[in-house]
Amino acid sequence: MSFTTILGIMVGLGLFIGSIFISTDNYLVFLSLSSALMVVGGTLAATFIAYEARYVLLALRLIFKIFRAPQMGRSQLTGEVGRVVKWGYLLQKKGINALEQEAERVGKDEPFLGWAMEVVITGYDGEETAEMLHNAIDNAFSRNLVPVAILKSMAAAAPAFGMIGTLVGLVIMLDKMADDPTSLGAGLAIALITTLYGIVAARFFFLPAASKIQQREEIMRFRNYLIAEGLIMLADRKGPRAIQDRMNSFLDPAIHFNIDKSSK
Amino acid sequence: MSFTTILGIMVGLGLFIGSIFISTDNYLVFLSLSSALMVVGGTLAATFIAYEARYVLLALRLIFKIFRAPQMGRSQLTGEVGRVVKWGYLLQKKGINALEQEAERVGKDEPFLGWAMEVVITGYDGEETAEMLHNAIDNAFSRNLVPVAILKSMAAAAPAFGMIGTLVGLVIMLDKMADDPTSLGAGLAIALITTLYGIVAARFFFLPAASKIQQREEIMRFRNYLIAEGLIMLADRKGPRAIQDRMNSFLDPAIHFNIDKSSK
Amino acid sequence: MSFTTILGIMVGLGLFIGSIFISTDNYLVFLSLSSALMVVGGTLAATFIAYEARYVLLALRLIFKIFRAPQMGRSQLTGEVGRVVKWGYLLQKKGINALEQEAERVGKDEPFLGWAMEVVITGYDGEETAEMLHNAIDNAFSRNLVPVAILKSMAAAAPAFGMIGTLVGLVIMLDKMADDPTSLGAGLAIALITTLYGIVAARFFFLPAASKIQQREEIMRFRNYLIAEGLIMLADRKGPRAIQDRMNSFLDPAIHFNIDKSSK
Amino acid sequence: MSFTTILGIMVGLGLFIGSIFISTDNYLVFLSLSSALMVVGGTLAATFIAYEARYVLLALRLIFKIFRAPQMGRSQLTGEVGRVVKWGYLLQKKGINALEQEAERVGKDEPFLGWAMEVVITGYDGEETAEMLHNAIDNAFSRNLVPVAILKSMAAAAPAFGMIGTLVGLVIMLDKMADDPTSLGAGLAIALITTLYGIVAARFFFLPAASKIQQREEIMRFRNYLIAEGLIMLADRKGPRAIQDRMNSFLDPAIHFNIDKSSK
């Protein structure tokens, strides 16, 4: 996780919480067990009805993983082009067996990549390779977006249950009002806390987490398509320079890979 | 239905209802016959105007079926690949008649699969088979999503009729206010109950049910496309290993089917 | 119109109106001429500015037609397949002249079908026939969805004009408040009636009508595509059994047409 | 502009304004210079930041043009088919030079049509003609939809600035409340006027204007595609009857062009 991200979050949260401290010194009024239970309970129950438990638990775990550094970034893409270009030279110079050993080595850390190289080695042509690789990438992407969909549905559910809690609080408060009209203010304050919790949960947790996971999956899909493009050309036995030109067309000119400038 | 799902729903609902018990002991204030009638009646009437009765009744029945275990899950997909690969060997070794007998046996439990195998047996080539099978899968998927659309429209209608009920309650209450201003609180409480019912109905019943049914239909469509892919290759008389490679490209590498590791 | 639909609407509306009768006996408070005029007038004016008058009037007429039985349903689709299969036999056995007489007979009741058969008879091949027929079906569908778009825009406009009416009512009421604070409740009640009218109009009339018309048009398009598929194969002089197989792939296996089980 | 459109708008606006006259006789309360300035000023400023000035001014001018009669309607489409069919006969009988003279004559009033005919005359084949003509039509359509996008963004901005104005009014009013609580009603009335102005501006001006301009552009695009279809066939030297059949497939059977029933 980069320093700027931590700094950004610290400053942002600092400003937010600081502004509450400026406004009041009765901080306890913002803590309400029953409000928290209602928002958390309602959101969880609705999510467990709507989705298979396996995926809900996965989505909840992913919230805590978003603070880790991303698996893949802009700077690594150039290297990915370089890898495939080198495989191209390997195939030209040492033949298919050398590539098979390389595939075995790569497949240990990255199962998808190992499998994709196996497809090329098996001898499928470019078109067949393209269909299988794109199939695999698109289906993996769809599977990985299920937790994003769950987090988005939780982001929509939390404020709704916050509002349900506020309505419950209002009904209780208004029902008692005839007996004790002076309690109106405090009752209304408690009722509003639930809505506050719901919106805060959606805006600080569920929505940003969904957004970050989705971006990372999109970058992984982009990188997988990039490598697939190279492997498809390898399956058609295109030369390393053609592979380099085609793969570079996916990248910002500033990070184009150039075999002449890098050690083989 | 899995244990974690039940547990998730129990805990969620428990927290939600528990938090109401913490806040008040006059639970009866949350029960209102006229509010329930207005939300249920309005939602039903609008839905029966908007959709053919046949499909509305089907959608209402489906709400209760979502607690059953799903027909098809991640773990069964490997087996589906295995089935088609074995049909490939059957066709290679014992010819079209053996496949016809298999189709008859399969068709008893799964009419779609039986029909799909018949298409291959009739002798259509890969392209014609693909068009027919994809036609059948897409049209079945569209038909099965009609109840989802109805549930989503009910999820949108319920809070709207909740709000209509609250407006009706407010008008009645404000109209009487001049005579008896002290009844304002209780009147407002009753008016708000209708909105509460509408949102709760949408968030605990209609939306999660629509979401779960849609996912299951999407998984069924995915599985049907997977099997169709294999049958299309069978129609083109591709070998069992090619069928296995192509069908595996749809799955997570962790659950790839491998004929060498399974008994034929 | 089916019995269940009528029953559903009666029960729904009965519950809704019944719940108002439970809550008050001063029903007259819900009638307000100026509120009705504002919602109806505003919605009409905005719609006549936004769409050509010809189509607005058509949309208004269609609201009343949604209670009629639908032109085309699930049960008739099997028969449609049968018709095209029989034209296939007619063409095989008696030649193009017999089909031309059939086209003339059919075209009297169903101009689109007559025209589509003419295209086949003129001698266009399958691809040309497909382009023309799909053109005609898609354009007819687009034209028929214009009233649906108008009803949806009225469904969005009605609550907006209800809210405009409520704001107008509030301004009038608040302006007078200094003189007569006791009229506040009654004034607010009247102001809220306009919002109530707007939402009720949208939820009981415009939205359900738009939804039902759209479904019926989608079913007609589905049926037209089904028949087009058969006619395209006829244009390519495919046999009746191939036509039957292909057309059946659009239908639920339970209602597949089978020439062997029906009298020719 | 047709009589029914004028009538529709008059009746609608009459009902709307009439209902205000029924409710109050202090009409002046609905006039507020500062509210109007805030809605107009805020909407204009936001729009000028968001879009290039050239297009904003164009969009504002277009609002006043929507009351003119449309350039192209259902009834003229038959004639458009007839024109292209006659060009087909012209090309068959008198050759390319006659068509070139015709193109020059047509191009004076309709530059697009003149240019499109030039493309055919230059000698591009059907496929090249199709690409160029569809390019030109789609790009013209995109350009003409920019003002629609601006009007829609103004329709979203106006109520938002109305709400901003109401918040400003509320803050001013609440700030003064301690000094003079009796002014609350009047202050609130003035604050609400801004929201009223914002919604009325969106619902009576921006949204209907955007909707009407979009429809007209869609009809123009439809007509251009219709003519392009004919010209593409002309580029492939198809006969006038084939052109007529293909172009008719875009139209409602009731307005099909028939060369035999019209004078050549």
Add this chain to the structure above:
Amino acid sequence: MSFTTILGIMVGLGLFIGSIFISTDNYLVFLSLSSALMVVGGTLAATFIAYEARYVLLALRLIFKIFRAPQMGRSQLTGEVGRVVKWGYLLQKKGINALEQEAERVGKDEPFLGWAMEVVITGYDGEETAEMLHNAIDNAFSRNLVPVAILKSMAAAAPAFGMIGTLVGLVIMLDKMADDPTSLGAGLAIALITTLYGIVAARFFFLPAASKIQQREEIMRFRNYLIAEGLIMLADRKGPRAIQDRMNSFLDPAIHFNIDKSSK
């Protein structure tokens, strides 16, 4: 930045701010440090959680750049057609070497254009050139839209944090109400300021900035596709007149490039 844009913004903002000055002379009530901190802090924190810091900082910098004149406008497009047409003549008359020198010269200011010309010079055919160029253009467009997505998410977050701030303010105020009911008005005023800040930030900064950046990127993509179209034809060694006709089909007839009317 054009004169009309400045004028439009000045007039709009002038009307808006003027209308506040008309309404009150206690301007200080609209300044609240804690409200500003809460909106700014909350929006920043949520954005830094949701997106990589690198892109958030880029998006914030872009807000200030929208007042600069656009890189590319309608008037320059004709010139772009002219450039490619001249390259066509250069290639015909002086061969590939002259084009290579031109590419080097162009590539200094416009890396994308230099790279695109290199692709043509390398000898890829039209189809390969098209795939690479469209790849590069689409991927650049996707990358450049990331800040737009961030600004749109900030435009959605700011009013949400405004509302959160208002809820915080309401809870504090209602909690104190029992002690000092007369402070209700002032407390409510302060609470509402936060919502006001949130909406103003979204409507005057984030949304218009997102909208303007998106348009400019769309124009750049359009221009890049236009040039790519020409280069693809160059790769297929089409003549300059064919290039001119094809590229003109993208433009409004009024700004078509005509080689005969311009100096070569």
